[in-house]
Amino acid sequence: MTTVENARIAALRSSFVATPVAAPTIVAPATRAIASPVTTAALERRQRWERYYRMRLVWTDLVIVLASAGLAAWIQIDTIAQVDLTDAPWQYGRVFLVTAAIWLLLLALFQSRSSRVMGQGMTEYKRVLHATGLAFGILAIGFVLMQSQGIRSQLLIAMPVGIVGLVLSRWLWRRWLQRQRVAGLYVSRAMVVGNRHDVEYVLSSLQADGRMAYHVVGITLDTGEDSEIVVGGEHYRAYGDLRSIASQATALGADAIILASTPDEDRGFIKRLSWQLEGTAAELVLSSPLVDVAGPRMSLRPMEGLPLIQVEIPTFEGGRHLTKRAFDVALSSIALLFIGLATPFIALAIKLDSRGPVFFRQRRVGRDGVEFFMLKFRSMHVDAEQQLEKLKQQNEGSGPLFKLKSDPRVTRVGAFLRKYSLDELPQFWNVFAGDMSIVGPRPPLLAETKEYGTSTYRRLYIKPGITGPWQVSGRSHLSWEESVRLDLRYVENWSVVGDFRLVWRTVGSVLKADGAY
Incomplete structure (x- = not known):
């Protein structure tokens, strides 16, 4: 092989050898400062x-x-x-x-x-x-x-x-x-956000709660208007709009945001708001449109991208109601023993105060519209029913209820019995007999049921009670609408634990004698 051929082969080989290429220089972009939200x-x-x-x-x-x-x-x-x-x-x-x-x-x-x-x-x-x-x-x-x-x-x-x-x-x-x-301590400073109607509803509910867990320091309306809302005599100032909730919360020193309603067209609103509130507020509270549905009937059923709230439909038969009946029999049996000891003394006081029987029997409407005779210690004169027509124009009650704070038909002993609900003690016999329950809606008169609306009849789905939500929430001070609302809420959401709680609260209400006449 000649020198010229060798030179050609060497040149050909060199053409297949990769020439090293300098590595490209990567310039890092400017690093953005990232920090966790600072607690306010x-x-x-x-x-x-x-x-x-x-x-x-x-x-x-x-x-x-x-x-x-x-x-x-x-x-x-x-x-x-x-x-x-x-x-x-x-x-x-x-x-x-x-x-x-x-x-x-x-x-x-x-x-x-x-x-x-x-x-x-x-x-x-x-x-x-x-x-x-x-x-x-x-x-x-x-x-x-x-x-x-x-x-x-x-x-x-x-x-x-x-x-x-x-x-x-x-x-x-x-x-x-x-x-x-x-005294204004240990409370959450809250802002209420949403449309005017829903904000007013939340504010009135917070006022009615009475436990002062939230102190509302301001509101934000979805319209962004700078105005004022008056609810229950309280004035609430509106600040900012839906885009400035977090900044307004910081300015007002709020640690809780209550969403009365959300924009219909913005599904990501709640998520973005919760991000904005990080470090600013402790909780974001969503007001549920499920009015008068208690927590035990609601549960969260998570699905991918769609959290569903499951609401249990109330039932009026079954094991829970058998438990309620067992509770009624046990408690009424014990109560009747003590009532039997007190009855001679109460009977003697009634007899010495006015003529007439010791007990008063009145026809009332029970579960499913079945009528029964409810027992009470007599607290009025024997001709009370005849005097009713003349007193109807002085009625201080609401709806079909007749209430008169200074009722001339009530005897002196009767006024004392009514003040501390002692006149209702014989109703424990109605409970033992199965006509009533310890806890339930107020037992109505037949004349009252004739004025019931469609939904009000739901009060008769369970047995009436000696005590109930009306007993611990104001008694005679309640309006007819509020009394019905409390009873219907109880009918759909009652529980054995809730009954124990109402019985306990009844003791305090009776001792205070508030709203009893």
Whole structure:
């Protein structure tokens, strides 16, 4: 091969060798400053009082749990002190420590002191009861498997004493919290947002609530108008528009936003607003259009991109109603024993005050329109029915109800009986017999039912009660419309736990004697 050919081959080979290319220079864009939302003074204030109140509950729970478990251990040790005390202090001391630790841990895990349940509703009490029940269930299983001594006294003494103590302490702290809120402390500063009609409805509902959980510092109307709304004699100033809610909340020191309504054409409004409120507010509250539907009937059913609110349709038969009947029979049986002891004294007072029978029987309408005779201690003169026609023009009641604050038909003893609802005690016999319930709508007269509208008849879907929402919400001070609304809400949303709560609240209402005449 010649020198020329070799040179050609070398040149050809060099043409296939890749020439190194300099790597391109990548210029990084200007980095944008990214930082988490900064907590505002209003939100810090909200978190501060929530922590303060929560710590009060923590220390109270700690004292009650330690005292209950310690009492059970001490009684157990004292019981066997005369038999054999060799291993007792360590054995029962260990049970005491384990019981207290698990009990306190479950109270924390069940979030019984969460800010979402503090101050109102039954959820806080339910979580306390569920945590306590599970704690002692775990303890019972564990100590049985380990053949350990001392759990029996904890179950028989610590659990009931602790439950009573915990529930009572939570109730007392709620009363303290409500007094603080009346003084303007421990409240959420709220803004109400939406169209004028829905904003007015939310404001009136907050006023009627009476627990002062929210203090409205301003409103924002969807029209953006700078005006003022007057609800219940209170003046509320409108600020800004829907695009400036977060900035207005900061300016007004609001830590809660209540959405009375949202723009129909903007589905992403709530999500964007929640982003804007990060670091500014603690909660974004959505006002539901489901009026008078209680929480237990509503549940969230999440779907991809579509959170659905499921509403359970009320039923008026079944196991829950059998439980209500069992509750009625048990409570009325106990009440009749004490009423039997008091009846001779009440009967003597009625007889000495005016002539006539001790008891008054009146025809009332019960469940499904069935009539029955309701019993009461007589509180009026025997000719009260004949005097009614002459007094109708002085009626101070609303709707078909007849009420007269200074009714001349009422006797002196009758006025005292009515003031403290003692005249209604014989109705426990109606409950025992099955005509009435302890808790339910007010039993109407036949003449009243003839003036009922279509929806008002729903009051007759369940048995009438001795007490009910009307009894604890103003009694004779309520308007007819408000009385009907409360009764219908009860009919559709009642629960056994709610009945216990109404019975408890009735005791306070009777002692105050507010609205009774």
